Amino acid sequence: MTWVNQDKCAIVGVGATDYYVRGKSWPRTINDMAGDAILKACADAGISVKQIDGFAYYSTAGAGYLDKFDTASLMETLGIPNVSFSATLTSGGGGCAGAPGLAVAGLMNEDCKYVVTVMALQQLPQHRLGVVFGASAPNAENSFLQPSGLVGPGHLMSVLARRHMHLYGTTRDAFKEIVQATRANTHNRPKAIRKNPLTDEEYWNSPMLADPLCRLDFCLETDGAVAVITTTTERAKDCKQPPALIHAVAHGGSREWGRAFAWMGMPDPDFASSGHEFVANRLWEQTGLTAKDMDVALLYDHFSAMVLMQLEDYGFCKKGEGNDYVLGGNIRYDGPGKKGGGVPVNTHGGNLNECYIIGMTHVVEAVEQVRGTAINQVENAELALATGGPASLPVSGLILRRA
């Protein structure tokens, strides 16, 4: 069944601050950076910030999980006269690709006309995301996890990666290839944090933070802000840029994944997965498309192993075959995948190499690819997939189409 709202809304503006190594954005404040990204997205769209009348957040409107976004403050700060839609996807970074879908809900319900999705991130020394689970106060639920010393998301994810290696013979070589293949896409990106080609030696010498994952398998810890503007395709005609049509979008997931790695109760094979199968199936049902139809895939890469598991969950390859698929060069921007059925992954370098704004850069890259203006443009890119998560549900996925 084709989705009733297919191509009826579009992302028409993107904006971002510079990207800073963790802690280097101070003395900018989080609202300074969020406002900067929103104003740039409005300029990109060719609208006034005063035309914004909707907010569609994710991560429970948490700025880097640590602070909170507040529609009232952003309105007041930026001089937005009225707001008629303000909503957020629950849970964490898993919602980034789904937040424009929330905007579609507001737009199609005629609640609002121009919706902004924004994420800003600023890690202060006392608030590092990398150890967020270890640093949070004990509660009745995390008392069953925190004492194990699995202090951060990467530590938890390493346990999932280990199970995948056990079940399917997945190797660290595949994780290395994911990091190297996506690193190869940042050398020409002015704002990227990590730009040097990654040698085998550097990868193998990278300190193990939680075996089997080393530091280079972990995403960057960065500061910055990214915003996108969504409106109806009808209104998009008056905007400055070609619209990136929202062809399909979904968020959610299955109970087997549920609280995911904040819980560790997932049965096989969900445990050794990205928890994305439910969302992937919904996207394919909404469109009649498959993974093979995507021209580029912007897969949320907080940890390298989770790219491999998403490739399986979305059907770029079969379950358990991610290792060989990746090692076959199929995720390379300039790899055999172009002709061999693979799809370039994270042409912007992703969270592992460019910067980590909790997934928003993947959405921006998807927009630029279907506009035809990406720095690492995939030739004739018509369809771009962006994902959010793996994380506790909901996770999300978004397919943008060239107008």
Added chain:
Amino acid sequence: MVYGAARALPGTGIQITTNPDTEPFWEAAKEHRLTACQCGNCGHFRMPPTAYCPECQSTEKKWPTLPGTGTLFSYAICTKDPKTGEPYVYVPVVVDLDGAPGTRLVSNLTGIDADDVKIGMKLTVDWNPIEGDWVLPVFRPGA
């Protein structure tokens, strides 16, 4: 890679809190008794303990004494004390609990070199005192 002996994290500095749904688990641990939350209506096990049985939505709970053994489902190897950042080899494990199908505990493994840990190993519970006079279940190899 040679990691050497796996140690449980020091009990000093480990804090837990409880709520009415979870407290019986921790009270049992004080008596060195491993239990899991079982539905008093349909018998389904769930961990961590929660208010409702996800199978039948009953709030009735039982706390049977389990054998105290399990199977290693997955693990990581970490090398820094999370509190101090000092070198400290510990092995977080996810353990399938015997006698409570479908439930898992996330804990530490001791009594083995980290290099020798294998998925599928049989494990037995041990007890580590932590802050607030609570006791934490940890595991060692063997059934």
